Amino acid sequence: MARVLFEKVTKSYGDVQVVREFNLEIADQEFLVLVGPSGCGKSTTLRMIAGLEEITSGDLFIGERRVNDIAPKDRDIAMVFQNYALYPHMTVFDNMSFALKLRRMPSAQIKRRVEEVAETLGIGELLQRKPKQLSGGQRQRVAMGRAIVRDPKVFLFDEPLSNLDAKLRVQMRVELSRLHTRLKTTMVYVTHDQVEAMTLADRIVVLNGGYIQQVGTPMELYHTPANAFVGGFIGSPSMNFFSADVASEGGRITVTGDGYHLTLGDESAAQLKAHGDLKRVMVGLRPKDISPEAVEDNFIESVVDVIEPMGGETFYYFDVGESQIVGRSEGGVSASVGEVTRFRVDVDNIHLFSEDGETRLN
Amino acid sequence: MTVRKQQSAARQAVTHAGLVMFTLMVLYPVFWVIAMAFTPQQGFSMSLLPLPTNPTFDNFIHVVSTEGSDGSWLFGRQLFNSLVISLSTTIVGIFMACTAAYAFSRFSFPGRRAGLMMFLVSQMFPGTLMLIPLYVILDALGLLNQVLGLILVYSTTSIPFCVWMLKGYFDTIPRDLEESAIIDGASPFTTFWRIILPLARPAIAVTALFSFMTAWNEFILATTFMSTETSYTLPVTLRNYVGEYSTYWGYFAAGAILVSIPVMALFFLLQKNLVGGLTAGAVKG
Ligand SMILES: Nc1ncnc2c1ncn2[C@@H]1O[C@H](COP(=O)(O)OP(=O)(O)OP(=O)(O)O)[C@@H](O)[C@H]1O
Ligand SMILES: [Mg+2]
Numbered sequence: 314m315a316r317v318l319f320e321k322v323t324k325s326y327g328d329v330q331v332v333r334e335f336n337l338e339i340a341d342q343e344f345l346v347l348v349g350p351s352g353c354g355k356s357t358t359l360r361m362i363a364g365l366e367e368i369t370s371g372d373l374f375i376g377e378r379r380v381n382d383i384a385p386k387d388r389d390i391a392m393v394f395q396n397y398a399l400y401p402h403m404t405v406f407d408n409m410s411f412a413l414k415l416r417r418m419p420s421a422q423i424k425r426r427v428e429e430v431a432e433t434l435g436i437g438e439l440l441q442r443k444p445k446q447l448s449g450g451q452r453q454r455v456a457m458g459r460a461i462v463r464d465p466k467v468f469l470f471d472e473p474l475s476n477l478d479a480k481l482r483v484q485m486r487v488e489l490s491r492l493h494t495r496l497k498t499t500m501v502y503v504t505h506d507q508v509e510a511m512t513l514a515d516r517i518v519v520l521n522g523g524y525i526q527q528v529g530t531p532m533e534l535y536h537t538p539a540n541a542f543v544g545g546f547i548g549s550p551s552m553n554f555f556s557a558d559v560a561s562e563g564g565r566i567t568v569t570g571d572g573y574h575l576t577l578g579d580e581s582a583a584q585l586k587a588h589g590d591l592k593r594v595m596v597g598l599r600p601k602d603i604s605p606e607a608v609e610d611n612f613i614e615s616v617v618d619v620i621e622p623m624g625g626e627t628f629y630y631f632d633v634g635e636s637q638i639v640g641r642s643e644g645g646v647s648a649s650v651g652e653v654t655r656f657r658v659d660v661d662n663i664h665l666f667s668e669d670g671e672t673r674l675n
Numbered sequence: 676m677t678v679r680k681q682q683s684a685a686r687q688a689v690t691h692a693g694l695v696m697f698t699l700m701v702l703y704p705v706f707w708v709i710a711m712a713f714t715p716q717q718g719f720s721m722s723l724l725p726l727p728t729n730p731t732f733d734n735f736i737h738v739v740s741t742e743g744s745d746g747s748w749l750f751g752r753q754l755f756n757s758l759v760i761s762l763s764t765t766i767v768g769i770f771m772a773c774t775a776a777y778a779f780s781r782f783s784f785p786g787r788r789a790g791l792m793m794f795l796v797s798q799m800f801p802g803t804l805m806l807i808p809l810y811v812i813l814d815a816l817g818l819l820n821q822v823l824g825l826i827l828v829y830s831t832t833s834i835p836f837c838v839w840m841l842k843g844y845f846d847t848i849p850r851d852l853e854e855s856a857i858i859d860g861a862s863p864f865t866t867f868w869r870i871i872l873p874l875a876r877p878a879i880a881v882t883a884l885f886s887f888m889t890a891w892n893e894f895i896l897a898t899t900f901m902s903t904e905t906s907y908t909l910p911v912t913l914r915n916y917v918g919e920y921s922t923y924w925g926y927f928a929a930g931a932i933l934v935s936i937p938v939m940a941l942f943f944l945l946q947k948n949l950v951g952g953l954t955a956g957a958v959k960g
Contacts, residue, residue, distance in 0.1 A: 386857065386859070400855075400870060402873045415859060
């Protein structure tokens with residue numbers, strides 16, 4: 314059992330709280346991703362698990378053991394740093410075997426273990442090289458190898474792919490997934506890249522300003538974001554937001570404004586009513602749910618500013634009130650710049666938030 | 676690069692003429708010393724070209740075989756003094772400076788800023804300012820005319836500079852490396868010994884060289900604290916060839932050349948360590 318449990322964990326630097334009331338249980342063998350914008354406290358949270366950062370208050374458990382006061386080396390964790398942090402004066406072999414030597418593992422056994430892990434990572438040929446003789450991708454593999462040889466209970470990753478170029482990042486992402494399937498070890502992974510979060514995670518924790526915004530599977534976060542922040546953060550291209558007037562028309566609830574008219578489905582309408590008699594809401598719509606089509610209801614009408622044809626899909630940029638909106642269509646271009654165009658809105662996928670964006674209403 | 680190649684021959688000639696001139700300006704006094712060293716004691720005359728007349732090794736032989744009043748090998752004794760003092764100063768100084776600099780670089784503790792400041796301030800005063808108090812202290816400790824006395828004095832005066840040098844270098848070593856070592860299970864000492872020190876080798880080499888040279892060449896403190904022939908260091912001996920009534924330029928020059936040999940040797944020895952860039956490859960490249 315190597316679950317990780319946070320109970321009311323906080324972290325402050327002086328008067329500044331950077332992690333607040335963190336409650337979370339990371340299950341054994343789970344791949345958990347912490348995601349959020351820069352400075353939201355992701356690294357700090359990870360480093361508290363590693364023991365590199367003291368916990369200001371609350372309790373942290375790894376397995377059944379409270380680890381607040383346990384030294385990093387006794388926590389049975391391994392960490393991969395953003396900058397790899399390979400020891401530059403040691404060969405790849407020495408880098409990978411450093412921890413094992415410190416544990417006084419017999420050297421024959423160390424050799425076997427390191428070679429075995431290096432082989433599976435495809436760095437078997439590089440064992441006698443120094444880090445500076447390696448490419449970025451190879452260094453990344455060595456850093457992972459160094460973590461894997463120790464056979465830890467929990468792996469911690471702090472933005473391990475952010476120094477790689479786009480292509481290599483995709484490749485390493487796939488390898489990480491494979492690695493998790495093979496090792497079946499608890500992994501906690503920090504990133505600010507929501508694509509990494511979506512593709513790797515069993516569950517995602519979205520952080521902002523030291524607060525947990527939402528915890529859930531990638532699909533939960535995508536389909537039912539708890540607030541506008543999560544809605545905007547998860548999914549690419551980002552969700553569109555605009556505020557709208559709520560009205561009742563012939564027993565149905567509509568959200569309307571300058572250039573658009575949307576009639577809510579029964580389910581959304583009922584959920585919205587449950588929150589009382591609201592006059593204004595914030596509407597969230599993903600680009601895929603806004604596509605050019607001349608329809609009578611559930612539309613947005615505006616002048617198209619920019620069109621981005623990508624081949625398989627096309628994006629349309631236009632304004633609704635103060636907000637810039639992105640729409641999308643499958644295939645080629647079906648509108649022209651500068652012309653008033655009507656976009657069909659898929660109201661089944663509408664996200665309604667309170668006007669301040671803090672709470673989900675449907 | 677291509678721009679360089681296109682430079683006209685005339686321009687290159689001017690550049691090189693300038694370089695040759697400055698090289699000569701630097702080397703001219705050195706040539707003089709060499710010429711003096713190889714010229715017989717009485718035969719030396721000032722001429723524009725520093726060339727020895729009737730070259731001979733007499734001066735060297737005389738300097739090296741100098742005997743003390745009791746007939747013992749004085750030069751050997753003084754060379755030994757110089758070596759022991761300089762090497763000990765370097766070792767003691769580097770050891771203390773490394774540990775202190777690491778603490779200043781990595782830990783926060785009360786008095787950290789003040790300590791660093793004081794180290795800096797202590798460098799603003801010339802060593803001679805402390806001559807009298809140091810003399811009194813050494814006298815009280817019974818360390819006058821003792822090798823140990825000079826070692827202590829030299830170490831303490833060189834440590835502040837060494838600490839600043841090394842701290843500056845430690846600051847550039849990424850913290851990730853230490854954190855990684857800590858997670859790997861290394862104790863603070865192991866981290867320091869196996870990770871930080873090997874990486875700081877270029878800086879340690881430079882600092883060691885500086886320490887050694889300072890101690891090796893130092894004259895004023897040595898001549899004040901060491902008043903018996905057998906406790907002299909080589910710079911003091913050298914100085915004594917340039918006397919009030921007679922000056923033995925030949926011995927002085929020969930001695931000066933002999934004295935600079937160990938420093939040059941050390942330079943060559945440490946040369947490959949002086950090349951930095953050992954941290955390359957630690958982080959993204
Ligand atoms: N030693 C420190 N003293 C004071 N504040 C700190 C310290 N370390 C971090 N912080 C603050 O804590 C907050 C969280 O930092 P953290 O490194 O966890 O962010 P992050 O989410 O990892 O960001 P990034 O994506 O940029 O790495 C930041 O606002 C940062 O300024
Ligand atoms: Mg971070």
